[in-house]
Structures are given as structure tokens and as C-alpha cells.
Amino acid sequence: xxxxxxxxxxxxxxxxxxxxxxxxxxxxxxxxxxxxxxxxxxxxxxxxxxxxxxxxxxxxxxxxxxxxxxxxxxxxxxxxxxxxxxxxxxxxxxxxxxxxxxxxxxxxxxxxxxxxxxxxxxxxxxxxxxxxxxxxxxxxxxxxxxxxxxxxxxxxxxxxxxxxxxxxxxxxxxxxxxxxxxxxxxxxxxxxxxxxxxxxxxxxxxxxxxxxxxxxxxxxxxxxxxxxxxxxxxxxxxxxxxxxxxxxxxxxxxxxxxxxxxxxxxxxxxxxxxxxxxxxxxxxxxxxxxxxxxxxxxxxxxxxxxxxxxxxxxxxxxxxxxxxxxxxxxxxxxxxxxxxxxxxxxxxxxxxxxxxxxxxxxxxxxxxxxxxxxxxxxxxxxx
Amino acid sequence: xxxxxxxxxxxxxxxxxxxxxxxxxxxxxxxxxxxxxxxxxxxxxxxxxxxxxxxxxxxxxxxxxxxxxxxxxxxxxxxxxxxxxxxxxxxxxxxxxxxxxxxxxxxxxxxxxxxxxxxxxxxxxxxxxxxxxxxxxxxxxxxxxxxxxxxxxxxxxxxxxxxxxxxxxxxxxxxxxxxxxxxxxxxxxxxxxxxxxxxxxxxxxxxxxxxxxxxxxxxxxxxxxxxxxxxxxxxxxxxxxxxxxxxxxxxxxxxxxxxxxxxxxxxxxxxxxxxxxxxxxxxxxxxxxxxxxxxxxxxxxxxxxxxxxxxxxxxxxxxxxxxxxxxxxxxxxxxxxxxx
Numbered sequence: 001x002x003x004x005x006x007x008x009x010x011x012x013x014x015x016x017x018x019x020x021x022x023x024x025x026x027x028x029x030x031x032x033x034x035x036x037x038x039x040x041x042x043x044x045x046x047x048x049x050x051x052x053x054x055x056x057x058x059x060x061x062x063x064x065x066x067x068x069x070x071x072x073x074x075x076x077x078x079x080x081x082x083x084x085x086x087x088x089x090x091x092x093x094x095x096x097x098x099x100x101x102x103x104x105x106x107x108x109x110x111x112x113x114x115x116x117x118x119x120x121x122x123x124x125x126x127x128x129x130x131x132x133x134x135x136x137x138x139x140x141x142x143x144x145x146x147x148x149x150x151x152x153x154x155x156x157x158x159x160x161x162x163x164x165x166x167x168x169x170x171x172x173x174x175x176x177x178x179x180x181x182x183x184x185x186x187x188x189x190x191x192x193x194x195x196x197x198x199x200x201x202x203x204x205x206x207x208x209x210x211x212x213x214x215x216x217x218x219x220x221x222x223x224x225x226x227x228x229x230x231x232x233x234x235x236x237x238x239x240x241x242x243x244x245x246x247x248x249x250x251x252x253x254x255x256x257x258x259x260x261x262x263x264x265x266x267x268x269x270x271x272x273x274x275x276x277x278x279x280x281x282x283x284x285x286x287x288x289x290x291x292x293x294x295x296x297x298x299x300x301x302x303x304x305x306x307x308x309x310x311x312x313x314x315x316x317x318x319x320x321x322x323x324x325x326x327x328x329x330x331x332x333x334x335x336x337x338x339x340x341x342x343x344x345x346x347x348x349x350x351x352x353x354x355x356x357x358x359x360x361x362x363x364x365x366x367x368x369x370x371x372x373x374x375x376x377x378x379x380x381x382x383x
Numbered sequence: 384x385x386x387x388x389x390x391x392x393x394x395x396x397x398x399x400x401x402x403x404x405x406x407x408x409x410x411x412x413x414x415x416x417x418x419x420x421x422x423x424x425x426x427x428x429x430x431x432x433x434x435x436x437x438x439x440x441x442x443x444x445x446x447x448x449x450x451x452x453x454x455x456x457x458x459x460x461x462x463x464x465x466x467x468x469x470x471x472x473x474x475x476x477x478x479x480x481x482x483x484x485x486x487x488x489x490x491x492x493x494x495x496x497x498x499x500x501x502x503x504x505x506x507x508x509x510x511x512x513x514x515x516x517x518x519x520x521x522x523x524x525x526x527x528x529x530x531x532x533x534x535x536x537x538x539x540x541x542x543x544x545x546x547x548x549x550x551x552x553x554x555x556x557x558x559x560x561x562x563x564x565x566x567x568x569x570x571x572x573x574x575x576x577x578x579x580x581x582x583x584x585x586x587x588x589x590x591x592x593x594x595x596x597x598x599x600x601x602x603x604x605x606x607x608x609x610x611x612x613x614x615x616x617x618x619x620x621x622x623x624x625x626x627x628x629x630x631x632x633x634x635x636x637x638x639x640x641x642x643x644x645x646x647x648x649x650x651x652x653x654x655x656x657x658x659x660x661x662x663x664x665x666x667x668x669x670x671x672x673x674x675x676x677x678x679x680x681x682x683x684x685x686x687x688x689x690x691x692x693x694x695x696x697x698x699x700x701x702x703x704x705x706x707x708x709x710x711x712x713x714x715x716x717x718x719x720x721x722x723x
Contacts, residue, residue, distance in 0.1 A: 293678030328688040329666040330680040349680065354691050362698030369705040376709055377522065380716035 027055030028088075028119035032098075036130040042104040042167075042203050045131065049096050051117055053088040059119040061086045063096070066126070067113040073101040102131065104167060104202070105139045139168050143229045143236035145210075151243040154219075154280070158212040158242050164229050166200035172231040173199050176208065179226045183215030186225060198229075212242055220246040220280060248341035249279035250286065250308075255315070260349040266324040267355075273346070275305060275337050276313040283308045283339045288316060291334045297321040298333070320350065328354045409523050416531030420497065429496050430539060433489050440479040441547050445554050447476040452555060459557070466683065468563040469661040471551055472570065482547075483657045486574050487650055488610060491581040495602035497532040498585025500595040501525070502715060507595065515720055525715045529586060529708065536578045544571040562686055569690070570660045576700055577653045581606070583707035590714045609648045617645055631672070638670040652700050656693040663689060 029052040037045055053059045062085050065074050076083055078096045088094050098115060115127040142165040150158045166172050175197040178186040188195050189209040198206055210227060221244055228237040253259075253274050263269040277283050286305040290298035301317045308314060318335060331352060336345040420426045448467065452458050475481040502525065505511040515521060544567055548559055584605060588598035621641050628634045645651045659665045663683035667675075684692070 294674040296678075325672075325675055327667040327671065327675055327679065328692060329684050330682045331678045332680050333678070351685075353688060356691065359691055359694045362694045365698050366701050366705070369702050369709070373705055373709050373712075376712055376716075380522065380713065 028053060028059050028061060028117050028123045028125050030115060030117045030125050030127040032115075032127060032129075035128065036132065038132040038134050039102050040135050041102055041106045041133060043102050045100045045102065047098040047100070047115075047129065049098050049115065049127070050093050051086060051088060051096060052093040053090055053119075055123070056090045057120070058090065059088050059123060061088065062118045063098075064116040064118065065098075065113055066116055068100070069106075069111050069113070071103040071106070072111075072113075073103075075099045100129075100131070102133060106133055106136075108133055108136045139234070141165070141172065141174065141229060141231065141234045141236040142167055142205075143227070143238050145238055145240065148239065149241040149243065151245060152214075153247045154214050154216065154244050155247070156214075158214070158240075160210040160212070160240050162208050162210055162227065162238065163205055164198060164200065164208050164236070165205035166202055168202060168234055171199065171201050172234065173197060174229040174231045177228045177230065178210070179228075180212070181215065181223055181225075183218070184223070184225070185213040186227075187211040187213075210240060212240065214242060214244055218244045220244050246281035247279045248281055248283065248339070249277065250283060250337055250339060250342045250344045251276040251278045252335060252337040252344040252346045254346070259346055260351065261320075262351045262353055263320060263322045264353045264355055265322050265326040265328075268319050268321040269350075271318045271320060271335075271348070273316045273318055273335060274313050275308065275316060277308045277310055279342065280310050281341075282310055283342070285339060287338045288318075289336050289338070290318065290320075291336070292320070293326075293331050293333065295323040296326070296331075296333065298335070322350070322352055326352045328352055408519050409527055412519075412523055412527035413531045413534070416528055417534055420531060420535050425496055426535070429489075429493050430535075433485070433493060433539070434543065436479075436485045436489065437482055437543055438546075440475060440482050440485060441471055441550070443476050443479050444471050444474055444481065445551060447474075449554055452557075466560075466563055466566075466663055467555065467557060468548065468551055468559050469566060469663070471547055472567070473658065473661045483654065483661065486577075487654050487657075490574060490578045490653075491606045491610070491650075492603075493536070494532075494578040494581025494583075495585040495599070495606060497535065498528075498582040499589050499599040499602050501528045501532075501586045501589045503589045503593055503598060504595050506593070506720070512720055521716060522712065525586065525590075525712060529582065532582050533575070533579055536575050536582070540571045540574045540578075544568075565686055566660055566663075566689075569686075570657055573653070573656055573660065573697070573700075576697075576704060577649065580649055580700060580704040580707060583704055583711060587707050587711035587714070590711045590718065609650045613645075613648045613650075617641060620644070635670050635672060642669055646696070646699070649700060649703060652696045656696045656700070659689055659693045665689075665692075668692065 030049055031052065032047045032049045034047060039045055051061060063076050063083075068074060076096055076098050078086060078094065083096065086094055086096065109132075111131045111133065113129055113131075115129060116124060117127075118124045143162060144165075145160055145162040148160065150160065152158060164174060166174075176188045176195065178188075180186045187210075189211060190198050190206055192209075195208075198208060200206060208229075212225060214223070223242045223244065225240045225242060226237060227240055228235060230236075253276065255272050255274055261269055261271055273288075275286060275288070284307045286308055288300045288303045288305070290300075292298050297320070299319050301319075305314060305316070320333060322331075329352060331350045333348045333350050334345050335348065336343060448470065472482040475484075502511070505514065505524075511524070514524060548564070548567060551557075552559060581602070585598070585602050588601045589595070592598040592601060624641065625634070625637055628637060646655070655668055659668065663686075664681065666679070666684055690697075
């Protein structure tokens, strides 16, 4: 009887064990909601994965990724640390973080891989994950500029804002090279500091300002300046365009550069003026005028110059008349030359001398008095 | 005091027979008069007053300027371009009037003191007739008295002026420029001309008035009139004269008239001339319209232009001096000497 009972118990126990073994096949489950993500090359994908233990004993789980394409990388972390094995108590679940790195150089398309969780014995579960790479991946450097064409005078500075992007998987040291025309000056600026090279992490981009100073005597033309960012295996090149427009310039001076003259009050004075075209373009319809103290008069022998070629100069004679009551000393008189495009002025310091006419009258008066005195001496002196 | 001296001269020339002009005789009288002036207490006291006041005012100015100069290095650079030496004569620190004010005020007094008893004291003492008895031309007396007094002035003002320049260089440590030097020489000559005018006025009064006291009082009256009352009278006139002015042009004209009235005073002529000479920045002496000043640049005038500016004043002063002398000369030559 006792034996019967024991055997029954054993059978029951065995049966229970058998049932336990059957159900324990699906004890470990891995689950993530995001099984089909779309990414771009170079992006990291992070999957938050739940690992569930439905069984009644502690499961020691290791993970594996199967079918991951070459060059792709992954890492598994839990609670912030990398894990190689995870133990889960019965009827509990744990979170792990699976990070998959999509390489930069990857073809567009759909990639599949499985996340495998190996539990005790042959307890295992596979989670199929689909990654859709939406773009063609590259291994290259990208130097771009939004506005490659600029226009200005020879004395202006051209500032191009270029963007350099490292689209390789490695850190790159780019040296910045320009091929400017002779006499021109090109300077690179990153973060408003002058630089000759920049270092970029993978996928990093930086704004590099290219400051172009044209040659002083640059003639009106369109100039192309190739700019290159090169780092060993990879490089990128763009062409910047600077359009120099003709410059208008006029200068008013005197033949010897002296800007002061004497003038006697009430008289006039001829002043030679030189009008120079200092620009790179011909000037037309050049007007001469003056601003003088009140009641002074200034006239020009010709107050309009019809045309003046670039680099040429011409002479104009101005006649300045001071009023009678101008006080002795210095006055300022301004001569101005104007065209529609440019103007120049010359400030003259006119030293007014008063007329010596009255001086002679004074001398005459004194002479008359002395003469009278002499006459008196002669008449009365020798008695 | 003059009596024995003149007697000596007379004795000296009693032997000379010729009545023709003899320069050595003339210069002997000048030398004698010069010595008389230098030994007369009246003149010594006046000279001392002038020297002391002028030196006092110059000293205070030099000390003030020196302090300003030592304050910064920059000041020295500025001073080099700003005719600092001329400022010695025109500026003051407030405690004492400047040099030119003293000269304007005390100069006439010196001139009158030198001239007021030139002829009448000789006449009163009876020495004039005795002098005339000698074989010397009559005009030698008045000419020599004038020249001797003028020499006193020349010596006084040139020594004062050169002393100031020398002390200026020593104390300020700045070299004097050529233009400053010429301006100071012109200023000193101007002082001499000015005092010569008052001297001649004194001589004129001494010829005209028999009593020395009358002539002295007349001279001092003229001096006080021009130094004090003339300004008051002009001020009084200008108040009513400028009252009903409607236009700017009329204002300028009337101001010009008042200015010309002021210029009848030798004191005013002198102060105008000296300030122009010693302040090269002064460009005009009359009223100015806005039209004349627009566009004008501040800057010193060259010496020639400064002199040209005060040329009428100079002419007036020199002419007045000479005319005064001519009148006294004629009066003296036509006077009857032997009556008293």
C-alpha cells in the first residue's frame, strides 16, 4: 500500500515534472515594440528591449545578434553598463538597451537581423528586427557654399560662408588650400579665428568663412578662386567667384600739393587746381564748385569737364576774389569736384593780407609832418 | 639845481666864437640835461616807481607761467607755439595789473614829469637869457631838452625789456623766437613814442605857461582826463547813441563811430597798438560783421600784418608827437626871452 502510494506520488511528481519541462520551452521572451525603423547612414539606433522570464526558475540569459550585416556594430547595456549575461527571476522581466550603429558607407535598402536570447538549457528566443536604410551611405567630405558669387570694388572684402562636413566614419584633419590669383589674399576663418586647417569628428560640420581680399590694382573682371579642403584620402573642392566692378575715383589737388595761398583783401588770386581720375573707369560730366566765406567769389575757367579718362588728370584755374573788408589772417575755402559717382574736395587756407595802400598814406602823413618840422627848423632854427 | 650846471656849459662855450651849428655843442647840452635828469629826485622816484611796478608785475606773471609750464610736459610743447614771451607783457595773475597797463598809466606821468618845466624853470631862474647870450643856436635848447628826455626813455624801456627777456629765458627755460623778439622791440619802441608824446605835451605846456606849477597841473589834467574821464564820457554818449538802433548794419556803423571817438585818446591808441603787437591772435580792431568772420581760421597773424593793422594808430601817435613838438618849437622860437 505504502509502495503504491509512493509510486503514485512519484508518478504525480514525474508527471508534474514532465508538464514543467514542456511549458518551460517558451520561458524566455524578448520583446521590443520598434522592430521596423527607418534610418539614415551613420545613425545610431537604440532599441529598448524587454526580456521576460515566464518560467518558475531563475534564467541566466546571454544575448547574440544574428544576421547583422558586416561593418554594422552593436552593443547591449542594462542599467547603464555593458552586459554579457542577464539573470532574471521567475515571472519577472528586465529592460536592456540594444544600440546598433549603421555605418556611413551603406547601400540603401532593408536590412534584417535577429536578437537572440539564450536562456538555461535550450531556452532561447529570437526577435527579428528590420532596419530600413533610406539613403545611400557615403564616405566623403562635403564642402559647400550657399552663395559662391560676390560682387564688389577692388578695395572691398569678399566674405564667403562655406560649410565643411565630414561624412566619413573617422575623424579627419582637413587642410584648407586656396588658389587665388596673384596679389590676392585669401584667409580662412573658423569660429572667427584665422585658421589653415580644421579637425572634424565623423558627421561633424563646421562653418568656415573665406575672406578674400582682391589685389589693389585688380581690374574690373570676374575671378574664380578654387578652395579645397583635403585630408589624406578624402577631399572636397568648390569654386568661389569674385566679380570686381570698376571703381570711380576723383581727386582734387594742386600741381605741387600746396593747399595754402596768400590773397590781398579786395584783390583776386589765381589758383591752379588739378583734377585727377583715380578710379578705373572713365568719368564724365565733372562739375567744379566751391564754398567760400561769404562775399568771397570763386570762378573757374571751365567749371565742367566733359570727360576724363581713367588715370588721367587735367588742370583747372580758379580765380578767388576776397572782399575789401576781409580781415587779415587765415580763411578757409573749399573747392569741390563732383561727378555722379565720386567727389573730392580740397580745403585751402587762404592767408589774407590787408592792402598796404593805407600804410603808404600813413607814411605820407608822417613824412608831411617831418617835412613841416624841417621847414620850421629852417625858418626859425638859426636866429 | 640846474643853474650851476648850465652856467658851466656857458663857461665852456664862451670861448667858441662861431654861431653856426656845432653838433658837439648840441650833444654837450644833451649830456648835461641827461645828467640833470638822472640826478633829479623827481625823475629818480618816478623811474623807481615804474621799474618796481613793472618788475613786480612781470615777476608774478613769470611765476604763474612757470608753474603752468612745470605742471605737464605737454604745456611746454604748447607754449613753444603760443608766443609765450609776449604773454609776459600782457597777462597777469590777478594780483598785479599786467606790464602794458602800468606803462599805459605811468608812462604819461613820466613824460609829463620830464617835460613840464623844461623851458619855464630856466626862464624863471633867469638862466635862459644867460644861455641865449652864448653863441649857440636858440633851437639847441629845446631840441637838446627833448632829446635828453627821450634818451632817458630809451634807456629805461630797452633795459626793462631786455631784462624781462633775459629773466624770461632764465626762469622759463624756453628760447625766444625771432618774431617774438622783433615784436617786443616794436612794443618797446611804441612805448617810447607814446611817452615822447606826453613829453612833448609837457614841453609845450612848459613853453606856453610861465609857471612850472601851471604847466604841471595842465599836463596832469590832460593825463587824468584821457586816462579816466574820457572813457566815462564815451560810455555816457554810447548809452544814448546806441539806444534806438534798429538794424545790425546801423549798429556796426555806430559802434565804428564810437570806436573812432575813443581813438582820439592817445591812451586808447596806445593800448590798441600794444595789444595787437603783443597778441598775434588779434586780427581786427573794429566791430566785425558775421560775414567777415565766417570761414576765418583762428591763428596768429604774421608780424607784418599786425603792424599793418595798427598802422593808422602808429601814424596817429607819431604825427601827434611830432605836431606837439612842432607847436612848442614854434612857440619857443617866437617867444620874447629877454622880457623878464
